[in-house]
Amino acid sequence: MTDADRILGTLDVSRETSERLKTLAEILVKWNPRINLVSKSTISELWTRHILDSTQVFSLSSTGTPHWVDIGSGGGFPGLVIALMCDEPGAPEKVTLIESDQRKCAFLRTVLRETGVQATVLTERIEQADPQGATVLSARALADLSLLFEFSERHLASNGVALFPKGANWKKEVTSAKESWSFQVDAVQSKTEQQAVILKIGELQRV
Ligand SMILES: C[S@@+](CC[C@H](N)C(=O)[O-])C[C@H]1O[C@@H](n2cnc3c(N)ncnc32)[C@H](O)[C@@H]1O
Helix, strand or coil, X not given: CCHHHHHHHHHCCCHXXXXXXXXXXHHHHHHHHHHCCCCHHHHHHHHHHHHHHHHHHHCCCCCCCCEEEXXXXXXXXXXXXXXXXXXXXXXXXXXEEECCCHHHHHHHHHHHHHHCCCCEEECXXXXXXXXXXXXXXXXXXXXXXXXXXHHHHHHEEEEEEEEEEECCCHHHHHXXXXXXXXXXXXXXXXXXXXXXXXXXXEEEEEC
């Protein structure tokens, strides 16, 4: 059994979503040697380290959120995967991906076109893009929590929720961010890595 079949077997997603995720994986494997969408050392773990890592973020959002914005999307984790889950129960109404690298944006648009999925790709810097009013904001492997909060201040709606996958250092980042921000935080254990969590942040305000 391939990794794809094994992971898809655990995901409880439709046949259409499975096909879209397989298309993403195929295109990524083809493009990766040219534009380094994920590090070469992790390409063999594409389904566990990247795709499953992204689908678990989907499951933490509130049902049918109006506007999901993913910043620093790179090879599409988690934002493109969220967009490809558009027919799943509880999918967001609209998805926007913000990524400054033109070649990575070309990849994101190619996968969206090949899968027939609607989402907006903004080839812009996060700090310069028009404020998006995200009801859910996600970012993986982009910046420390304090900088993510500055990006959130620009793009997150006042009642919005941020979902940030974080590694073993997450407690230090939370402590440091508390010097300048007040927020609610729930650390949800990652399904893909023992020491990792997904931080679910609400009621974010500068102090
Ligand atoms: C380490 S990669 C992570 C990509 C993806 N989120 C993942 O987890 O695989 C960070 C991405 O953020 C993009 N990025 C970094 N700073 C940015 C900024 N200020 N505005 C827009 N994109 C940015 C980079 O081009 C890169 O593709």
